[in-house]
Amino acid sequence: MDMNFAARRRRDLIIAAVLTGIAALAPLFIKDVYVQNILILTLMYAALSQSWNILSGYCGQISLGHALYFGIGAYTTSLLFTKFGVLPWFGMLGGGVIAALIAMALGYPFFRLRGHYFVIATIVIAEIGLLLFQNWEWAGAAMGITVPIRGDSWLKFQFLRTKLPYFYFALALCCLAWFVTWWLEDSKWGFWWRAVKDNPEAAESLGVVVFNSKMGAAAVSAFLVAIGGAFYAQFLAYIDPESVMGFQFSLLMALPAVLGGIGTLWGPVLGAAILIPMTELTRSYIGGSGRGVDLIVYGTLIVLISLALPRGLVSLFSRSKAKGATR
Amino acid sequence: MGLLYGLIAVGLALIFGLMDVVNFAHGEFLMIAMYASFFLFAFFAIDPLLSAPLVAAALFVFGAVVYLLIVRFAMRAKANAGMVQIFSTFGLAIVMRGLAQFFFTPDYRSIPQSWLGGKTISVGGIFLPEPQLIGALVSILAFAGLYFFIHRTDFGRALEATREDPGAVALVGIDKNRVFALGWGLGAALVGLAGAIMAVFFYIYPDVGASFALIAYVTVALGGFGSVFGAFAGGIIVGLVEAITALVLPPSLKSVGIYAVYLLVVFVRPRGLFGSM
Numbered sequence: 046m047d048m049n050f051a052a053r054r055r056r057d058l059i060i061a062a063v064l065t066g067i068a069a070l071a072p073l074f075i076k077d078v079y080v081q082n083i084l085i086l087t088l089m090y091a092a093l094s095q096s097w098n099i100l101s102g103y104c105g106q107i108s109l110g111h112a113l114y115f116g117i118g119a120y121t122t123s124l125l126f127t128k129f130g131v132l133p134w135f136g137m138l139g140g141g142v143i144a145a146l147i148a149m150a151l152g153y154p155f156f157r158l159r160g161h162y163f164v165i166a167t168i169v170i171a172e173i174g175l176l177l178f179q180n181w182e183w184a185g186a187a188m189g190i191t192v193p194i195r196g197d198s199w200l201k202f203q204f205l206r207t208k209l210p211y212f213y214f215a216l217a218l219c220c221l222a223w224f225v226t227w228w229l230e231d232s233k234w235g236f237w238w239r240a241v242k243d244n245p246e247a248a249e250s251l252g253v254v255v256f257n258s259k260m261g262a263a264a265v266s267a268f269l270v271a272i273g274g275a276f277y278a279q280f281l282a283y284i285d286p287e288s289v290m291g292f293q294f295s296l297l298m299a300l301p302a303v304l305g306g307i308g309t310l311w312g313p314v315l316g317a318a319i320l321i322p323m324t325e326l327t328r329s330y331i332g333g334s335g336r337g338v339d340l341i342v343y344g345t346l347i348v349l350i351s352l353a354l355p356r357g358l359v360s361l362f363s364r365s366k367a368k369g370a371t372r
Numbered sequence: 373m374g375l376l377y378g379l380i381a382v383g384l385a386l387i388f389g390l391m392d393v394v395n396f397a398h399g400e401f402l403m404i405a406m407y408a409s410f411f412l413f414a415f416f417a418i419d420p421l422l423s424a425p426l427v428a429a430a431l432f433v434f435g436a437v438v439y440l441l442i443v444r445f446a447m448r449a450k451a452n453a454g455m456v457q458i459f460s461t462f463g464l465a466i467v468m469r470g471l472a473q474f475f476f477t478p479d480y481r482s483i484p485q486s487w488l489g490g491k492t493i494s495v496g497g498i499f500l501p502e503p504q505l506i507g508a509l510v511s512i513l514a515f516a517g518l519y520f521f522i523h524r525t526d527f528g529r530a531l532e533a534t535r536e537d538p539g540a541v542a543l544v545g546i547d548k549n550r551v552f553a554l555g556w557g558l559g560a561a562l563v564g565l566a567g568a569i570m571a572v573f574f575y576i577y578p579d580v581g582a583s584f585a586l587i588a589y590v591t592v593a594l595g596g597f598g599s600v601f602g603a604f605a606g607g608i609i610v611g612l613v614e615a616i617t618a619l620v621l622p623p624s625l626k627s628v629g630i631y632a633v634y635l636l637v638v639f640v641r642p643r644g645l646f647g648s649m
Contacts, residue, residue, distance in 0.1 A: 154639045157639075165593045166638060169635060172631060180622065307455055337478075342470075343470075344464065344465070348463035
């Protein structure tokens with residue numbers, strides 16, 4: 046597999062197009078609502094993880110606070126819709142922009158922090174957001190918000206009779222996140238990110254450009270995650286601070302990329318395709334007892350995979366590359 | 373309370389200072405210790421104050437085993453080393469929570485009557501709850517003991533040396549894995565001690581660790597990773613900040629003050645108060 050970069054990129058694009066085609070046709074054969082639900086969640090997590098991967102994987106700034114942006118997306122849409130009747134489409138964009146701005150504002154102080162200090166700062170900021178929303182009466186405090194049903198249309202982004210539109214939106218979001226990643230991989234930013242990740246000292250000598258590229262990664266990453274949050278709020282029609290902004294969610298977003306392969310184009314997709322159906326199935330088949338068996342299975346798998354395949358599952362597909370240089 | 377935070381954090385700081393690994397299952401270590409102390413009380417009527425050394429010893433073994441079974445391999449990872457550490461210890465945390473739910477059910481438990489429970493003591497007109505006071509005392513003793521241990525014994529010197537240069541240490545015949553395993557044991561034993569004391573005045577349930585773990589990370593980072601003294605000082609600061617915030621803000625927001633102080637400190641000093649690296 047001695048393929049040059051340009052050829053590999055072309056091949057990736059073709060594979061993506063084929064996969065998207067197959068996925069788009071899937072609902073013709075899969076009518077079971079339970080399975081459709083799992084597919085929607087899988088696509089959503091693939092999109093979220095791909096977005097997380099831009100900042101944490103490619104750029105190496107490990108964030109465990111991305112639930113903040115997800116929550117902002119979910120809350121902006123729901124609050125604008127329930128309080129002011131603003132269509133979710135605008136709320137979605139608004140949430141994305143707010144999240145991107147917050148990510149950049151946080152970037153100023155945060156990007157000076159290294160390693161664990163950065164990781165903990167991201168956890169802490171998301172936790173502050175969570176606590177504030179839990180105490181914010183106007184936003185429903187700890188009880189959360191129930192999104193009222195106002196119809197069944199693309200205009201209002203609510204669908205009562207079928208889940209298919211949600212499926213196609215999730216697929217589109219997944220494609221968007223993938224395509225943005227694909228596109229950035231070969232951009233100026235992409236190269237700077239690799240420099241930041243592989244050799245922070247050398248990157249430091251590039252100073253401003255590195256800082257700007259980190260800011261770019263944070264903004265793009267937060268924007269896409271917030272769109273995912275807006276989608277989630279409309280899909281479930283109910284949100285509360287713990288479920289959209291809790292630490293668990295930050296991890297759920299990171300896990301597919303970790304299992305699939307951090308800082309790789311296909312890692313998040315592959316990780317989500319395996320992890321999310323597995324999570325849902327273990328939850329419904331053995332988790333029902335409420336006795337935590339699903340947690341045991343799930344946790345054990347995380348430990349084993351992260352120890353056995355530090356580069357993620359994608360490394361299984363590219364043995365030749367793993368033997369050569371790091372990239 | 374601050375001293376107890378310090379005690380929880382010191383174990384974390386020790387492990388971090390030793391080998392640059394953050395144990396994301398630290399909160400679950402605490403949870404296990406609280407359960408251990410609860411069951412020793414429930415079945416054998418051993419007061420938590422007496423069982424604390426037992427619990428600490430058990431956690432010592434547990435910590436060393438975790439190192440040998442998981443962390444040792446996580447440290448070998450060449451690619452994405454940081455991620456492997458975070459997610460392998462985090463996976464462990466999930467497993468431990470699941471096991472606790474499985475064996476102990478998600479019910480809240482508490483130790484109804486201990487020697488100390490609910491009593492207060494009056495010092496110069498100020499009433500102090502006894503368990504917290506004893507907790508503070510034990511924390512100070514444990515901290516002094518640890519300080520002595522690190523700076524005055526052969527093992528402590530081996531720890532320090534292994535931290536500075538694992539390669540050179542191997543040449544003098546010190547087994548890196550043994551030193552690290554003991555370090556993990558020691559770190560876990562300190563959490564065990566904290567857990568046993570805290571079992572007296574906190575509800576015990578499978579997720580209890582999570583709420584303290586974040587505060588422990590903040591405490592350590594506040595003091596500066598790698599500094600055991602910093603972790604202890606960080607604990608005291610966190611305790612004070614929490615008490616002050618509780619006066620100003622509603623109780624449900626009391627942690628916000630801690631987090632805000634953390635952010636302020638790292639923005640001014642990105643390596644924490646006493647961080648040396």
